[in-house]
Amino acid sequence: MGLSSLLARVATSRCHVLLVEVPGAASVRMEVQRELVRLGWVEADSPSEADILCVCGAPSGELLGAVDRVWEQLPGPRARTTVVTAEQVARELHGCAERLREPAAQTADAAGRDQRPAEPDDQMDDSDDMNHGGMDHGDMDHGDGNHGGMDHGDMDHGDGDDGMDHGGMDMDMPMPGGIGLAGQEEDRDGLDLDVLHLPLGPVLPSWPAGLVLRCTIQGDVIFSATAELLEGTPAPDPLAADARAFIVHRTDLAGRVLRLAGSDAAAERMYRIRNAALAGEPLGDCRGPLMAELAALKRSVLLRRSLRGVGTIGADSFHAEAGTDAWARLTGWVEGAVRAANGETDAAGVPASWPVQAALLEQLVAGEELSRVRLLVASLDLAPVGTPEVLSR
Amino acid sequence: MYLGILVLLAAVLVSVGALYVLSRLTAVARNPLVSRPFLSGWVPEEHALSRYHARYYPVTLLFLAFDVEMLFMYPWAAVVSRLGPGAVIEMFVFLGVLMAGVFWAWREGAFKWA
Amino acid sequence: MSxxxxxxSPVWAVVAAIAVLAAAFAGAAVDGALQARPGARRAGMLAPVAEGARLLRQRRRTLVAADTLLWRVGVAGLPVVAVLMAAVLPFGRWVISDLPVGLVWFNAMDVMLWALVWMAGWGPNAAYPLVGGYRFLALALAYELPLMFALTAPAVAAGSLRMADIVAGQDGLWYVVWMPVAFLVFCASVLAFSLHRPFDAPLARDLAGGVLAEASGVDRLLLLAGRHALLAVGSGFAVALFLGGGSGPLLPAWVWFLAKTLLLQSVLLVVRRHLPSVRPQALMAAAWAVALPATLLQVAGVAVVVVARG
Structure with a gap:
């Protein structure tokens, strides 16, 4: 078994970690990201890529359900941890790597997951209803929808492929996996096209904590969306924010946009500044790097082209950032951080309430393609500045 | 001449196959995990495979025109030095006509969608 | 210095396949070093080893009602196409298959990627890979024509579609010197067909990995390895078509060829880290209205020179 343990050791020298942020746990998430860089590990884009599911903060309710379902999608070897305070981070990640290396436990875990994907009961009722909803759009009658629902039930008892095939034969229309087929709807240009439901969030890389955007899409265009915040709204407390919290928050936001835009090198440098501020280094030291980043940003023609005109908020909107697009907001964040590092304080704008934000999001997102939606959501500051715990290490 | 390519194909197919066999031995489980698609933690309401709205379809037509043109371009490239100036003029008048079409399509907004 | x-002999094909794999590995190592934080660059070079071990140990995944056949063909197809491309690539003084239409063979293999990447995206029956697959088609519509015309420039100059003739035609003067536009367009296309930034929208983070979003274990390993192999082979073709192949003083041809290829491959990897991802739509007008006419003018210039020389 020497070979397989060697393989395990090599494999866990570079773990891929899927991060889930619970609203209010931004500082824990940042500390995890800092630790990942230190270890040379990688932040995963999807559960299929991940070895470790790292939940930052304690989720409950619907968010917990979503995390559990994502956990079922990790291929394994897999390890899961919930980190509530920044001090736990290094130890927890280390523990996860240890668990990934245990061959017996991982094999047993894998063997226990040989059935079809099971579904928590609460979700089952939900998706049954949704099936009906989907059918209304399509040409199929309700009878089919009911069959779909029954097939669904079958599957929960762990029937294999055979069970599914029987289900298919009973019906006029086979619905493999108990999932319905796409319904149709007219698109913007009046074409009859298939509509899919694509929920964005809460478990999604570089996505605001707790945000769920339930989208209907045609191709890669969002047709309509409804926004929701899981775990309630974070308490806005802009007055508690000091200059350090301000810089950490702004650089974090800027790093997220850069990351999504694909500017890896720039995003890493931005996160490095954030981590330095988070670790308690003198704010004056952040000034130089921030200025350099701002200059580099303004030189980047491709980046400007990719962000200009994305998520433009109408100038007549009473939103604090009226008249800006993603590019203006990104550069504005970095400029604000530079000012804060200089010791100047911005007049703290009163953050918009959640219903206002949600309405704005829904309006901005409609009719946009997926890549632009991801950028525009990242370019909005949905969680107001709290005071992040400054780490004394 | 083609034997080399066949051996190469065999070599790479064997390698890919060997990798699959190796992974069966080294992976934590031999059979693949049956999972639901990743949808941020939600259950899919319908199958993703559907009629996709490829909004760039006007470009595909334009592409087709040029792609067929490549059929002439390759043989032309091999013989142009022998045929002399006439061949160059003929080819680039032809390409010029196609490019006029491209600029027209550009003006009509074929390269933009959203 | 001819x-x-x-x-x-066809037996050498096995060595060629291994060489492609080794070059892909080298590219992944360079990439790992570039990604690592400053101070851990050397450890970063071991990233492909760790990644390989990780993915070999990881369980494969399949999805409910996936189109498994198409998915697996698409996944395994990437490295296969990369290796088949290399069949006509002169490695210094040796080539596996000296096809009289070697350039067209390269083109044919590269067009296979349209189908393969799309199949890898369609197969899993999931929204993100599906969007990723279609994004690749949009990208391909933008880069393919400039690529094809960039390919014809060396062919016109050499008066042949045979790779050996094209390399021989650069005796004394590399094509890059008088075909800079074609060279740049070709390098950009190499990044595009090997799914690297700035043309990585089909695998982007905003789609949770896009075409990669549902692949795990050895499937993911093949996709990633195929991607690096394509970059390596693409760099090799750039060297053979524009940078004089194996020509150079003192050292044997294969050393020169290898050195140039690895250098170009590393340069492309550095470049890609400093560019943001380009949305297919933003690329479309630039490719058709700027890159395509520019490449055509390049080919016209080359044709005029060739005819004038007689």
Missing amino acids: AGVEQV
Whole structure:
């Protein structure tokens, strides 16, 4: 078994970690990201890529359900941890790597997951209803929808492929996996096209904590969306924010946009500044790097082209950032951080309430393609500045 | 001449196959995990495979025109030095006509969608 | 200093396949070093080892009602196409298959990627890979024509579609010197067909990995390895078509060829880290209205020179 343990050791020298942020746990998430860089590990884009599911903060309710379902999608070897305070981070990640290396436990875990994907009961009722909803759009009658629902039930008892095939034969229309087929709807240009439901969030890389955007899409265009915040709204407390919290928050936001835009090198440098501020280094030291980043940003023609005109908020909107697009907001964040590092304080704008934000999001997102939606959501500051715990290490 | 390519194909197919066999031995489980698609933690309401709205379809037509043109371009490239100036003029008048079409399509907004 | 290229025995094809794999590995190592934080660059070079071990140990995944056949063909197809491309690539003085239409063979293999990447995206029956697959088609519509015309420039200059003739035609003067536009367009296309930034929208983070979003274990390993192999082979073709192949003083041809290829591959990897991802739509007008006419003018210029020389 020497070979397989060697393989395990090599494999866990570079773990891929899927991060889930619970609203209010931004500082824990940042500390995890800092630790990942230190270890040379990688932040995963999807559960299929991940070895470790790292939940930052304690989720409950619907968010917990979503995390559990994502956990079922990790291929394994897999390890899961919930980190509530920044001090736990290094130890927890280390523990996860240890668990990934245990061959017996991982094999047993894998063997226990040989059935079809099971579904928590609460979700089952939900998706049954949704099936009906989907059918209304399509040409199929309700009878089919009911069959779909029954097939669904079958599957929960762990029937294999055979069970599914029987289900298919009973019906006029086979619905493999108990999932319905796409319904149709007219698109913007009046074409009859298939509509899919694509929920964005809460478990999604570089996505605001707790945000769920339930989208209907045609191709890669969002047709309509409804926004929701899981775990309630974070308490806005802009007055508690000091200059350090301000810089950490702004650089974090800027790093997220850069990351999504694909500017890896720039995003890493931005996160490095954030981590330095988070670790308690003198704010004056952040000034130089921030200025350099701002200059580099303004030189980047491709980046400007990719962000200009994305998520433009109408100038007549009473939103604090009226008249800006993603590019203006990104550069504005970095400029604000530079000012804060200089010791100047911005007049703290009163953050918009959640219903206002949600309405704005829904309006901005409609009719946009997926890549632009991801950028525009990242370019909005949905969680107001709290005071992040400054780490004394 | 083609034997080399066949051996190469065999070599790479064997390698890919060997990798699959190796992974069966080294992976934590031999059979693949049956999972639901990743949808941020939600259950899919319908199958993703559907009629996709490829909004760039006007470009595909334009592409087709040029792609067929490549059929002439390759043989032309091999013989142009022998045929002399006439061949160059003929080819680039032809390409010029196609490019006029491209600029027209550009003006009509074929390269933009959203 | 004549760069006479000869066809070697088919047995060497096995060595060629291994060489492609090794070059892909080298590219992944360079990439790992670039990604690592400053101070851990050397450890970063071991990233492909760790990644390989990780993915070999990881369980494969399949999805409910996936189109498994198409998915697996798409996944395994990437490295296969990369290796088949290399069949006509002169490695210094040796080539596996000296096809008289070697350039067209390269083109044919590269067009196979349209189908393969799309199949890898369609197969899993999931929204993100599906969007990723279609994004690749949009990208391909933008980069393919400039690529094809960039390919014809060396062919016109050499008066042949045979790779050996094209390399021989650069005796004394590399094509990059008088075909800079074609060279740049070709390098950009190499990044595009090997799914690297700035043309990585089909695998982007905003789609949770896009085409990669549902692949795990050895499937993911093949996709990633195929991607690096394509970059390596693409760099090799750039060297053979524009940078004089194996020509150079003192050292044997294969050393020169290898050195140039690895250098170009590393340069492309550095470049890609400093560019943001480009949305297919933003690329479309630039490719058709700027890159395509520019490449055509390049080919016209080359044709005029060739005809004038007689």
